[in-house]
Amino acid sequence: MSRIVEHPILGAPSKGSRVVFTYDGVEMEGYEGEPIAMALKAAGVEVHRFTAKRHEPRGIFCAIGRCTDCVMVVDGKPNVRTCMTPLVAGMDVRTQDGVAPLDLDDPRAEALAAEAAASPAAAKEAE
Ligand code: FES
Numbered sequence: 001m002s003r004i005v006e007h008p009i010l011g012a013p014s015k016g017s018r019v020v021f022t023y024d025g026v027e028m029e030g031y032e033g034e035p036i037a038m039a040l041k042a043a044g045v046e047v048h049r050f051t052a053k054r055h056e057p058r059g060i061f062c063a064i065g066r067c068t069d070c071v072m073v074v075d076g077k078p079n080v081r082t083c084m085t086p087l088v089a090g091m092d093v094r095t096q097d098g099v100a101p102l103d104l105d106d107p108r109a110e111a112l113a114a115e116a117a118a119s120p121a122a123a124k125e126a127e
Helices: 036-042 109-118 120-126
Strands: 018-023 026-031 071-074 077-081 092-094
Touching: 018 036, 026 036
Parallel strands: 018 092
Antiparallel strands: 018 026, 071 077, 071 092
């Protein structure tokens, strides 16, 4: 998998420093501050989670934080939208099995549940 070095409209992307993180226990490299999903895609990783009912693979779908297809377990915390979460050195990123129960103490819990229920991916999964 390669990265865009020069975009015809946006120009050359600015990058953070090269950092090491782990994906399911395997060391990988990415640029600090880029979305975790971008670092994984550049490394050839397409599957971020498996659906709860059919155990079907899911990966980047909207890439703007509106669905739940890219959620993974990051540093032990489930349901992290990797398309919106910046990469930090030493992160432990793991494939998620289904969508974990929401942490009701999380102030975003209600909004996340509503978004997940309304997403096209959730509708397809419910089929
Ligand atoms: S791909 Fe990340 S929320 Fe949709």
